[in-house]
Amino acid sequence: MNAKFSLCMLAGAVVLLMTVTLSQATIVQTNEENSSQTFFDASSRDVINAGAPTLAGTSVSGFTGFGGGNTAALNNGITGGANDLSQGAFELESAGDNNWSITYTLDTTNAPLGFSIKVIQTIAAWGSSRQHQHYELLYSTVAAPGTFISMGTFNLVPTNEADQGTRITLTDSSGGAISDGVHTLVGVKSIQFNVLGETSPSTQMDVYREFDVFVPEPSAACVLAVGSFLIWQKRSRAECPF
Numbered sequence: 076m077n078a079k080f081s082l083c084m085l086a087g088a089v090v091l092l093m094t095v096t097l098s099q100a101t102i103v104q105t106n107e108e109n110s111s112q113t114f115f116d117a118s119s120r121d122v123i124n125a126g127a128p129t130l131a132g133t134s135v136s137g138f139t140g141f142g143g144g145n146t147a148a149l150n151n152g153i154t155g156g157a158n159d160l161s162q163g164a165f166e167l168e169s170a171g172d173n174n175w176s177i178t179y180t181l182d183t184t185n186a187p188l189g190f191s192i193k194v195i196q197t198i199a200a201w202g203s204s205r206q207h208q209h210y211e212l213l214y215s216t217v218a219a220p221g222t223f224i225s226m227g228t229f230n231l232v233p234t235n236e237a238d239q240g241t242r243i244t245l246t247d248s249s250g251g252a253i254s255d256g257v258h259t260l261v262g263v264k265s266i267q268f269n270v271l272g273e274t275s276p277s278t279q280m281d282v283y284r285e286f287d288v289f290v291p292e293p294s295a296a297c298v299l300a301v302g303s304f305l306i307w308q309k310r311s312r313a314e315c316p317f
């Protein structure tokens with residue numbers, strides 16, 4: 076068996092492994108809570124953060140801010156202090172239908188194949204059950220930027236209602252791009268959060284502090300075995316914007 080044949084065998088095995096991994100992938104939702112509204116930190120280096128070269132634009136639908144609540148707070152890298160509505164997106168339930176959405180469109184000028192999304196974190200903080208979370212996550216691709224695909228609805232009800240800070244982390248069971256086994260966050264053009272009213276104990280709206288969306292770091296995407304590196308080589312520049 077010569078070296079070239081061995082490399083082909085290795086590459087083939089990696090392709091098979093990746094295929095099996097993708098088909099078995101599931102979204103892993105990790106819910107965390109803390110007594111403090113300021114415990115969970117926001118990232119200012121994620122791809123949808125305001126000012127990031129990877130963010131092309133933001134659009135909001137159906138949101139009416141209450142008490143200074145605003146959607147710009149969701150991607151400014153700041154979670155804010157206790158009871159600080161200026162650093163949260165909050166719509167009073169009586170202002171609407173317990174539903175608003177925000178869409179972050181990515182700049183794919185230097186990533187024409189779109190982005191792979193590996194981690195999504197959402198942070199909420201308040202009291203009186205408004206630290207709960209409930210939203211649908213959707214995405215579109217560079218191939219069909221106007222078509223949004225649902226990745227499911229995610230919910231957080233604290234085990235201890237006295238805990239006023241919460242965080243949902245979405246990852247993938249394979250360690251790669253987030254996938255439900257059918258749809259995978261690759262080739263991504265836009266990410267959309269469709270914010271919903273609570274599921275329990277009421278249907279009131281919550282105070283979201285930050286939405287963070289992360290792509291693989293170059294070291295994670297590129298430092299792989301030889302065979303997988305050959306497969307990823309063509310794509311890594313597009314998928315590793317930093």
Ligand SMILES: [Ca+2]
Binds near residue numbers: 118121123125149
């Ligand atoms: Ca951020």
